[in-house]
Amino acid sequence: MSQPSLESVVRSAGEWLRGVGPQHEIVISTRIRLARNITGFPFHSRASDEQRSEIAETLSTALGRCGLPGEWLHIDIEKLDDLDRLLLVERHLISKSLAEANGARRVVFERSEACSVMINEEDHLRLQVLRSGLQLDEAWEQINAMDDALDAQVEYAFHPQFGYLTACPTNVGTGIRVSVMLHLPALRLTGELEKVLQAARDMKLAVRGLFGEGTEALGDFFQVSNQVTLGRSETELLDSFRTDVLPRIVEFEQSARKALLRSRPQALDDKIWRAVGMLRNARMMSSNEALQCLSHVRMGLHIGRPLRIDLQTINELFLQTQPAHLQKLQGERLSGEQRSVARAALTRARLGSNQN
Amino acid sequence: MSQPSLESVVRSAGEWLRGVGPQHEIVISTRIRLARNITGFPFHSRASDEQRSEIAETLSTALGRCGLPGEWLHIDIEKLDDLDRLLLVERHLISKSLAEANGARRVVFERSEACSVMINEEDHLRLQVLRSGLQLDEAWEQINAMDDALDAQVEYAFHPQFGYLTACPTNVGTGIRVSVMLHLPALRLTGELEKVLQAARDMKLAVRGLFGEGTEALGDFFQVSNQVTLGRSETELLDSFRTDVLPRIVEFEQSARKALLRSRPQALDDKIWRAVGMLRNARMMSSNEALQCLSHVRMGLHIGRPLRIDLQTINELFLQTQPAHLQKLQGERLSGEQRSVARAALTRARLGSNQN
Numbered sequence: 158m159s160q161p162s163l164e165s166v167v168r169s170a171g172e173w174l175r176g177v178g179p180q181h182e183i184v185i186s187t188r189i190r191l192a193r194n195i196t197g198f199p200f201h202s203r204a205s206d207e208q209r210s211e212i213a214e215t216l217s218t219a220l221g222r223c224g225l226p227g228e229w230l231h232i233d234i235e236k237l238d239d240l241d242r243l244l245l246v247e248r249h250l251i252s253k254s255l256a257e258a259n260g261a262r263r264v265v266f267e268r269s270e271a272c273s274v275m276i277n278e279e280d281h282l283r284l285q286v287l288r289s290g291l292q293l294d295e296a297w298e299q300i301n302a303m304d305d306a307l308d309a310q311v312e313y314a315f316h317p318q319f320g321y322l323t324a325c326p327t328n329v330g331t332g333i334r335v336s337v338m339l340h341l342p343a344l345r346l347t348g349e350l351e352k353v354l355q356a357a358r359d360m361k362l363a364v365r366g367l368f369g370e371g372t373e374a375l376g377d378f379f380q381v382s383n384q385v386t387l388g389r390s391e392t393e394l395l396d397s398f399r400t401d402v403l404p405r406i407v408e409f410e411q412s413a414r415k416a417l418l419r420s421r422p423q424a425l426d427d428k429i430w431r432a433v434g435m436l437r438n439a440r441m442m443s444s445n446e447a448l449q450c451l452s453h454v455r456m457g458l459h460i461g462r463p464l465r466i467d468l469q470t471i472n473e474l475f476l477q478t479q480p481a482h483l484q485k486l487q488g489e490r491l492s493g494e495q496r497s498v499a500r501a502a503l504t505r506a507r508l509g510s511n512q513n
Numbered sequence: 514m515s516q517p518s519l520e521s522v523v524r525s526a527g528e529w530l531r532g533v534g535p536q537h538e539i540v541i542s543t544r545i546r547l548a549r550n551i552t553g554f555p556f557h558s559r560a561s562d563e564q565r566s567e568i569a570e571t572l573s574t575a576l577g578r579c580g581l582p583g584e585w586l587h588i589d590i591e592k593l594d595d596l597d598r599l600l601l602v603e604r605h606l607i608s609k610s611l612a613e614a615n616g617a618r619r620v621v622f623e624r625s626e627a628c629s630v631m632i633n634e635e636d637h638l639r640l641q642v643l644r645s646g647l648q649l650d651e652a653w654e655q656i657n658a659m660d661d662a663l664d665a666q667v668e669y670a671f672h673p674q675f676g677y678l679t680a681c682p683t684n685v686g687t688g689i690r691v692s693v694m695l696h697l698p699a700l701r702l703t704g705e706l707e708k709v710l711q712a713a714r715d716m717k718l719a720v721r722g723l724f725g726e727g728t729e730a731l732g733d734f735f736q737v738s739n740q741v742t743l744g745r746s747e748t749e750l751l752d753s754f755r756t757d758v759l760p761r762i763v764e765f766e767q768s769a770r771k772a773l774l775r776s777r778p779q780a781l782d783d784k785i786w787r788a789v790g791m792l793r794n795a796r797m798m799s800s801n802e803a804l805q806c807l808s809h810v811r812m813g814l815h816i817g818r819p820l821r822i823d824l825q826t827i828n829e830l831f832l833q834t835q836p837a838h839l840q841k842l843q844g845e846r847l848s849g850e851q852r853s854v855a856r857a858a859l860t861r862a863r864l865g866s867n868q869n
Contacts (some may be wrong), residue, residue: 423854434794439782452741498779 158236161230163241167477167485168290171211171248171270177288182459183238185338185378185405186289186448188249189379190295191304192323193282194314194333200324209277210261219310220265225303227267228325232433240490243481251275272303279324280332280349282307291337291403318386320457330387335398338367339406342377343413346428357381360402375474376448379405424445433464436504441497470507471484473513477503515730517586519597520841527604532828534646538815539763541694541734544605545652547660548679549638550670556680557633565633572632573793575666576621581659583623590618590714596846605643624658628659634686636678638663647693647759649751675709676743686743691754694723695762698733698812699769702784709765713737716758723804730806732831737762770816785813789820792860793813803834803860805840826863835857 191217198204198212213309217231234242234255242256252265255278266273275283284307286300294363314322319333321332325427344350352476365380381402383394417425451471458468478480478500484491487499524867528542554560554568573587590598598612607620611634622629630638640663642656670678677688684690700706712722721736737752737758773781788809793803798806808826814824832838836854840847843855 321838422794423850427857429795430794432793434790435787438790440779440786494779501783 160233160236163232163237163244164485165375166243166248166268166270169483171250172287172289173475175289178288179406181290183340183410184291184403185388186295187292188287188336188338189293189300189333189452190282190283190284190285190322190334190336192334193284193304193307193326194280194322194324195282196312196314198281199280201281202324206260212281213261213263213276214282215310216274216282217263217265219307219463220274223306223310225267225306227272227414229265229267231253232264234258234264235260237280238479240484244485247476247479247481252278252283254278260261272299276304280328293335293399297391297395298507327384329395331389331391333386333391333394334382335394336382337403339379339410339449340377340452340455341379341406341410341413342428342452343417343425344410345377346417347413349413350411353406354379356461357402357406359509361385362402366456367451375445376378376452378452381399406466414456418460420464425460426457429462429464432457433508435468436508438505439501441494442478442504443497444478444480444500450504451475451478466508473505474507475503516589516592518594519588519600519745521660522600522604522714523603527606527678527832528643528645531645533823534644534648536763539696539766540647540759541696542643542654543648544641544643544690544694545649545656545693546639546641546690546692547656548636548638548677548684548690549640549660549663550678550680551638552670554637554666557635557637558680562616564793567690568637569617569632572630572667573619573621573640575663576630579662579666580664581623581628583625583628585621587621587624588619588835589613590620591616595838596614596837600841603832603837608639608860628655629740630811632657634683648754651693653747653751683740684742687745687747687750689742689747689750690738691750692736693754693759694810695737695766696733696808697734697735697762697766697769698784699773700780700810701733701764702781703769704772705765709762710735713758713762717741718758731801732808734804736809770812774816779818782810782813782818785818788813789822792864793862796832797850797859798857798860799853800836800839802854803856804862807831807834822864830860830863833863 161369164505178184178240182198193241194200195216195342197210199206201209201212219227221231226396232245236253237245242251244265245251246253246256248270250270250273252275255262255264255275259279260277264273264275271287273287275285284303286296286303288296316322318426320330323332341350341353344353357364363382363384365382367375367378367380402511432450435442436454451474454464454466455468455471457464458466458471477486478494483496483500483503486503491499515554534540550556551572557568559563560568576585579589580715587770588601590607594600598607601607601620602609602612606622606626606629606638608631608764611618611620611631614634616633618631619634620629620631627643629643631641639658642651642652642657642659672678678688679685679688688860693792697706697709700709719738719740719741721738723731723734723736760839788806791798792810807830810820810822811824811827813820814822814827836852839852839855839859842859
């Protein structure tokens, strides 16, 4: 398998941060993933090195054959250096655990980055569709088509009573996880965030940070996803997101933004303009601070503040200020302090520092 | 006594923050005060209301008669509202305790604010000369002349063995206090500040904050002054400041600035430019944050950073961002939150926010 170059992907914001799509002011992206395994092999954790290689080869070949539309890149994770692996994590194309694992493992993704497949993660297959904004139906339609196309090439491990068999029991059944990435800066500012997130948890939803499982909520981004996969059809799950979960959270955030604008416009503007000031003036900046500042600027743009900043630039910077993207852009490996300096230089350059 | 208006003083930086004079990059100002009492009256704390009024009248009249050069303003503190009193404290023309006391008390000062006399503070008289930069000899010459001129009009309480008698034993003898206001941002950044201040304390010097006794060290400003007044001539005291105390502290700060520029220029520039960014972008700002930001900008100007900001403006803002000055400039009383908004608007207006 010839390895395609990742250089070309670095400069774009990818799909999940394109900043378009319905309700994108609050719903950053919609993601659906399906966990699948194939018959004839043990689950990943119990497979031998040889079996893992065979699984990777089999599934990569099957994906190549199933005629999915678009240009698909097949990446052998084993052959990547740590920086390229981290790059794929930052773009939400692979999970941290796939990046950090050992042995034969791959990611196959369509160039737009809307569709991707992880091979030899926890399950043999993790199909993912990522759409900017709130696009539950479109994402479902797309992943369903991928699933069907692949099903024609391989034999899925399926049990008539339990449904799709998965390595972890929490995924058995439909193997589906629906996640929406939400941007909730106003709820953080009004102090109501924890209340809202707790309500989500009470609805049996998991709340995670920007980079998935085990990561902190950075820059006011929260990933909300289902935890139950058994005994509930995909349609029921999507319905609950569409009619219940999302309208409620989105409305909370909208109300918080309105309340801030009405009662404490100066406090809100202060956050926004300080973020602009930092991004345009700092000489050193951590990736967390960059995320937080970009988050406030993003909100400022969405409530119509005349920041003379382009939303597209902000969305790109969300990714480009991340460690791997930053180093790829600079074309060299950088220490933590060097990254901090390079990151501040990047935001100044992109956002038009007025004086150097 | 007709009360002159304080309106005209609000807009200037006064003497102590003029930002000129020898070594003004580090030595903000030199201050000498003399504590004096007059015979025929008990010390202030033991004087009756009538006696205090009589003292005030006597000394105000004596000051008017002694032919000191310049235009002198006689201010009856009792007749001022709390805002005007605070204004005088912020300008270092009176002490906090004089502002907050009760009964007959005055301040008489020359319009340039370099010379002032508090009447009925802890002592009947507190003569003060304040000079921008390091001007020990000039300040001493000037206060000595004031002292002589006043001595010709009134009879000082003086004991052949102990010297000038004062309300508090710590001032007995010469009644002199020499203070220098130092700006030590680099020592703070390198973490060496406490070591240097401890060395000053070991030399029997008192280290105080921006607004004297009992105030915090804000914006990296420190007031260093003698504590001993007995058994040491004024000349000896001035000599120790000139040859020992000041060269050492100034050199420490200079070395720290050089070390930062050499080894961590980005960290130094980061502080400076973030301060610029905050002053030009924030929509709400506390007076402490304003002081800290102005402090870093001041250092930036002194190490030659191209900030396109005028030092005079920074010096004026040190005062104008203080609560009383801010309210006088706005022409109305403001709540804490309103001051915070007005302060940020003022720094944006003065420092050229690029976008509104």
